[in-house]
Amino acid sequence: MSSFFSVPALTRGRDRLRGRLVSAVPAAVLVVLVLAVASRQPSFVGAASMRALLEGAAPLLLLALGQMFVILIGGIDLSVAVLASLGTVLLATWLPSAGVLGVLATLGATTLAGALNGAVSAYAQVPSFVVTLGAMGLWSGVALTVSGASTISITEGYDTIFWLRDLRIGGVPASAAVAIGVILLAAVLMRTLSGGRALHAMGLAERAALMSGTRTQRVRVLAFALSGLCAGLAAVVLAASQFSGAPTLADSLLLPTIAAVVVGGTAITGGVGGPLRTLVGVLLVVVLRIGMSVMGVDPSYEQIVYGVVIIAAVALTVDRGLLRIVK
Amino acid sequence: MNGDCGEEGQAPALELRRVSKRFPGVVALDDVSITIRPCEVVGLIGENGAGKSTLLKILSGVHQPDSGELLVHGEARRFTGPRDAARAGVGIVHQEQSLVASVSVAENLLLGAEGSAVRGGVYRWSELNARAQVQLSKIGSSIPPTARVDSLTFAQRQMVEVAKALSVEDHVRTPPVVVFDEPTSVLDAEDAEVLFAQIERLRTRASVVFVSHRLDEVLRVSDRVYVLKDGRCVAERSPSEVDVQELYRLMVGRESTGGYYREDEQGSVSGAEEMLGVTDLTRRSSFEDVSLAVRRGEVLGIAGVIGSGREDLCRALFGAEPVDSGEVRLAGRPVRFRSPADAVSAGIGYIPAERRFEGVAMGLSVGDNILLADSSPASAGPFMVPRRRRALVSEWIERLRIRTPGPGTDVATLSGGNQQKVALAKWLLSPRLRVLILDHPTRGLDVGAKEDVYRLVREMCERGLAIILLADTLEETIALSHQVVVMRDGRVAARFDALPGAKPTQVDLVEQMV
The missing domain is CATH 3.40.50.300 (P-loop containing nucleotide triphosphate hydrolases)
Known part of the structure; x- marks a missing residue:
C-alpha cells in the first residue's frame, strides 16, 4: 500500500491497534484468571475439570449469545433467563408425547416469545428494558402455572435430548460443542451475510440506518427473536443436564448473561461487539465462578460478584471521551 | 463596568502564541499565533480539517495546547475546561445549539450560574427572570425570559445563545471575547442580517471571533481575517485589501474557477x-x-x-x-x-440535512457506511463477497475522492465534506438508484x-x-x-x-x- 507511511496511515495503525487491544484485554484477563486458579489447584487445567467447566458453561453460552444480539442493537433483554426456565417446563411437558417435535415446539415457543418482545418494543415504541421487565414477570408466571410450581422430571422421550449430556464430540461434551458451534455460526453469519452489519448499525446510529433503507423495526424483532431462540436452545441443554424442567431453573442466569456480554467487550450502549467476544466473556464469568469456589468463597457471594463485575466492566469500557449523556 | 474598548496600548484580549496541538498521527495545529484585540471582530476561515475546530476548542478550554501559550489580557493562562474559559471571559456561541429545549430562556441563560436565584434547591423565579432580562437587554433582545426555548425560532434561540455567551462578561473586569462558530450556516438571509447587526452591537463591549465558511460574510463583519490551512495560519488580511477570490485562493491554495457551479455542464432535459x-x-x-x-x-x-x-x-x-x-x-x-x-x-436515495445523525452511521467504518443502503453489487445471493466488497468500496472512495486513511476507518473521524461523500457514495453505487x-x-x-x-x-x-x-x-x-x-x-x-x-x-x- 503506497500511502502506508503517510500520516493518515499511522492514524489507522493506531486505531487498529487500540481496537485489537480492547478486544484482547478480556482474553488476556481470561488467561491470567485460568493461571491464577491453576496455581492454587493444578488439577483445574486437567481434562476432566475442563470438561466439567464447558458442560456447566453451555447454557450460559447460549443465553449470553441471545443477550448479545439485543445489547448489540442498543437494547437489553431481561426476560432471556426466565424464558429459558419456561422452555425447560414446556420441554419436560411435551417431550414424553411429542419427542423431537416437542423440542422444535419449545424452540418455536421461545422464539415467538422473544419476537413478541421485539415487536412490542419496535412497533409500540416501548423501551426494551420495560418490555422485557414485564415479560420477565409474565413468562415466569406462565412457567409456574404450566408446571404447577414444581419440577417435572423427564422420564420418557429421554433419548431425544440426553445425548447432549452423555455424548462427547472430540472429548468435549456435546452440549458445549453445540453451544460453541452456534456461537461460531453466528459469528460467521454476521460477518458474511450482506445485512450482517445491520445489528451494529442499529446500535450505533439507528436513524442513519433507517434513512439508508434498513427496516429497523424488523431488525429489532429479529434480534429479540434470536434471543428467544437462544433461550430455547439453553432450555434444551439445561433440561438434558438436569433430567427435568423447572419453572425457575434458569432464572439465576440473567445477571451472568449481562456480565458475560459486557466483560467480553460488547458495549452496553450497543453497536460494538459480537459473538466471539461473548464467548470469551462467558468463559471469564465461568472461570471466575470456579475460581471463587477454589478460593473457598461462599457460593452465596456469586451474585454479588456478578453485580460488581457488570458495573466495573461497563465503567472500564464506556468511552467517556465525548462527554455523552447517560440515561 | 468592563474595561473600555479601543484604548491604545492595551494588551490583546486574547492571544495565542505559537500554539501547536497534535492528535495521534495528525498535527491539528502547527505553530499558530493569533491575536484578538479588545473590541475587535476577527474572522477565522479555513477548509474543513484546517484546524478551526481545534483552535476553537483551545480557546474554549476543551483542549489544552501541547506547546505554545494562551494569554488573556496579557496574562498567560491554562484553561482547565469550558467553565474555566468562561470565568476568564471567553464565551462560545456553538454551531450546534446547546440550549435545553424544554425549559425557559431564563433557566438556560443562568444554567450553572444561578447563584442567589436558587435558594435551598428551589428557583426564585422573580430573581431568575430579572437577571435573565438583564442579559437579554444587553443584546437588545425582546425575547421574554419566561418563554420556553422550544417555542422559539432557530434564530431566536441563537440570540439566547449570544446572550448566554456574553454573560461571561460578568466574571471579568476586561472586555470579554465572544466566539461564533459557524453562526450563519443554518440561518436565512434575513436572520443572518439580524445576527450581523448583533455583532456590530457587541463590538462596543466585547471582542468577537467569527468563524464561517461564507467568505463574503467574513469580509463584511471582520476587522481582520486569519486564514488557516492544514493546521497553519497562512495569512492575516484586512478586509480592505482582499476580496473573496483572494481569500478563497489563500484558503484552498488554488484559484476559484469561474464555473463554480459548472453551469456550462448543465445538460438539456427537453x-x-x-x-x-x-x-x-x-x-x-x-x-x-x-x-x-x-x-x-x-x-x-x-x-x-x-x-x-x-x-x-x-x-x-x-x-x-x-x-x-x-x-x-x-x-x-x-x-x-x-x-x-x-x-x-x-x-430513491436521500441525503438528509442532519448528516451526523441521519446521513452517515457514526462509529461504523467508511466501507460499512458505503454499503449500508445497497450491498447487492458486493454480494452473491445473501452473502457478501469479500473480494467484490473491497473492490467496490475502494472504487467509490477513489471516484468521489473521499479522503480517508482506509476503508476500515470510523466515518466519525472524517471531515464533514468527506462524510458527505460517503453518504453520496452509499446511494450512487446502487444500480437501481x-x-x-x-x-x-x-x-x-x-x-x-x-x-x-x-x-x-x-x-x-x-x-x-x-x-x-x-x-x-x-x-x-x-x-x-x-x-x-x-x-x-x-x-x-x-x-x-x-x-x-x-x-x-x-x-x-x-x-x-x-
Missing part, C-alpha cells in the same frame, strides 16, 4: 421522460396539493423559507413521513412508500468540498438520475437547477425554468417566497 411525479400531495399542517415532476437528468430545485413545507415534502417523498392524500408516480407507475426502506428499494433527494447537501461544507458536490450533481444528471434539491442558498438553487419550484406556506407558489443563460434572479424567487 424530451426526457418523467422520473418522479407528484400530484396533489397533501400532508395536513405541512404541505397541501403539491404537484411537481422531475425528469431523467434533471435537477429540480425547491426554494422556500423555513416553514414552507419543503423539508417535510422531501421527507414524505422518501417515505420518512406519512402523507394524507395525493399521488406519487415513479417512472409512470403509482407508488406508495410506507417507510424509507420502501423508497430505497424503489430506487433513479431519484436522489438532496436536502441541504452542502450545509456546513467548506468551499472545496462544495465544489466537489456540484461536480457530482452534474455527473449524476449525466448518468440519468433525477435530482430534487433543497439548497443552502438561493444562488446555489438557481445555479444548479433546471427548474425551480417556490413553496410558500405548504403550497407551490411559483415555478421557474432555469435553463443555462436564462436563469431566474434571486429577486424573482424571493418575491414568491415571502
Whole structure:
C-alpha cells in the first residue's frame, strides 16, 4: 500500500491497534484468571475439570449469545433467563408425547416469545428494558402455572435430548460443542451475510440506518427473536443436564448473561461487539465462578460478584471521551 | 463596568502564541499565533480539517495546547475546561445549539450560574427572570425570559445563545471575547442580517471571533481575517485589501474557477421522460396539493423559507413521513412508500440535512457506511463477497475522492465534506438508484468540498438520475437547477425554468417566497 507511511496511515495503525487491544484485554484477563486458579489447584487445567467447566458453561453460552444480539442493537433483554426456565417446563411437558417435535415446539415457543418482545418494543415504541421487565414477570408466571410450581422430571422421550449430556464430540461434551458451534455460526453469519452489519448499525446510529433503507423495526424483532431462540436452545441443554424442567431453573442466569456480554467487550450502549467476544466473556464469568469456589468463597457471594463485575466492566469500557449523556 | 474598548496600548484580549496541538498521527495545529484585540471582530476561515475546530476548542478550554501559550489580557493562562474559559471571559456561541429545549430562556441563560436565584434547591423565579432580562437587554433582545426555548425560532434561540455567551462578561473586569462558530450556516438571509447587526452591537463591549465558511460574510463583519490551512495560519488580511477570490485562493491554495457551479455542464432535459411525479400531495399542517415532476437528468430545485413545507415534502417523498392524500408516480407507475426502506428499494436515495445523525452511521467504518443502503453489487445471493466488497468500496472512495486513511476507518473521524461523500457514495453505487433527494447537501461544507458536490450533481444528471434539491442558498438553487419550484406556506407558489443563460434572479424567487 503506497500511502502506508503517510500520516493518515499511522492514524489507522493506531486505531487498529487500540481496537485489537480492547478486544484482547478480556482474553488476556481470561488467561491470567485460568493461571491464577491453576496455581492454587493444578488439577483445574486437567481434562476432566475442563470438561466439567464447558458442560456447566453451555447454557450460559447460549443465553449470553441471545443477550448479545439485543445489547448489540442498543437494547437489553431481561426476560432471556426466565424464558429459558419456561422452555425447560414446556420441554419436560411435551417431550414424553411429542419427542423431537416437542423440542422444535419449545424452540418455536421461545422464539415467538422473544419476537413478541421485539415487536412490542419496535412497533409500540416501548423501551426494551420495560418490555422485557414485564415479560420477565409474565413468562415466569406462565412457567409456574404450566408446571404447577414444581419440577417435572423427564422420564420418557429421554433419548431425544440426553445425548447432549452423555455424548462427547472430540472429548468435549456435546452440549458445549453445540453451544460453541452456534456461537461460531453466528459469528460467521454476521460477518458474511450482506445485512450482517445491520445489528451494529442499529446500535450505533439507528436513524442513519433507517434513512439508508434498513427496516429497523424488523431488525429489532429479529434480534429479540434470536434471543428467544437462544433461550430455547439453553432450555434444551439445561433440561438434558438436569433430567427435568423447572419453572425457575434458569432464572439465576440473567445477571451472568449481562456480565458475560459486557466483560467480553460488547458495549452496553450497543453497536460494538459480537459473538466471539461473548464467548470469551462467558468463559471469564465461568472461570471466575470456579475460581471463587477454589478460593473457598461462599457460593452465596456469586451474585454479588456478578453485580460488581457488570458495573466495573461497563465503567472500564464506556468511552467517556465525548462527554455523552447517560440515561 | 468592563474595561473600555479601543484604548491604545492595551494588551490583546486574547492571544495565542505559537500554539501547536497534535492528535495521534495528525498535527491539528502547527505553530499558530493569533491575536484578538479588545473590541475587535476577527474572522477565522479555513477548509474543513484546517484546524478551526481545534483552535476553537483551545480557546474554549476543551483542549489544552501541547506547546505554545494562551494569554488573556496579557496574562498567560491554562484553561482547565469550558467553565474555566468562561470565568476568564471567553464565551462560545456553538454551531450546534446547546440550549435545553424544554425549559425557559431564563433557566438556560443562568444554567450553572444561578447563584442567589436558587435558594435551598428551589428557583426564585422573580430573581431568575430579572437577571435573565438583564442579559437579554444587553443584546437588545425582546425575547421574554419566561418563554420556553422550544417555542422559539432557530434564530431566536441563537440570540439566547449570544446572550448566554456574553454573560461571561460578568466574571471579568476586561472586555470579554465572544466566539461564533459557524453562526450563519443554518440561518436565512434575513436572520443572518439580524445576527450581523448583533455583532456590530457587541463590538462596543466585547471582542468577537467569527468563524464561517461564507467568505463574503467574513469580509463584511471582520476587522481582520486569519486564514488557516492544514493546521497553519497562512495569512492575516484586512478586509480592505482582499476580496473573496483572494481569500478563497489563500484558503484552498488554488484559484476559484469561474464555473463554480459548472453551469456550462448543465445538460438539456427537453424530451426526457418523467422520473418522479407528484400530484396533489397533501400532508395536513405541512404541505397541501403539491404537484411537481422531475425528469431523467434533471435537477429540480425547491426554494422556500423555513416553514414552507419543503423539508417535510422531501421527507414524505422518501417515505420518512406519512402523507394524507395525493399521488406519487415513479417512472409512470403509482407508488406508495410506507417507510424509507420502501423508497430505497424503489430506487430513491436521500441525503438528509442532519448528516451526523441521519446521513452517515457514526462509529461504523467508511466501507460499512458505503454499503449500508445497497450491498447487492458486493454480494452473491445473501452473502457478501469479500473480494467484490473491497473492490467496490475502494472504487467509490477513489471516484468521489473521499479522503480517508482506509476503508476500515470510523466515518466519525472524517471531515464533514468527506462524510458527505460517503453518504453520496452509499446511494450512487446502487444500480437501481433513479431519484436522489438532496436536502441541504452542502450545509456546513467548506468551499472545496462544495465544489466537489456540484461536480457530482452534474455527473449524476449525466448518468440519468433525477435530482430534487433543497439548497443552502438561493444562488446555489438557481445555479444548479433546471427548474425551480417556490413553496410558500405548504403550497407551490411559483415555478421557474432555469435553463443555462436564462436563469431566474434571486429577486424573482424571493418575491414568491415571502
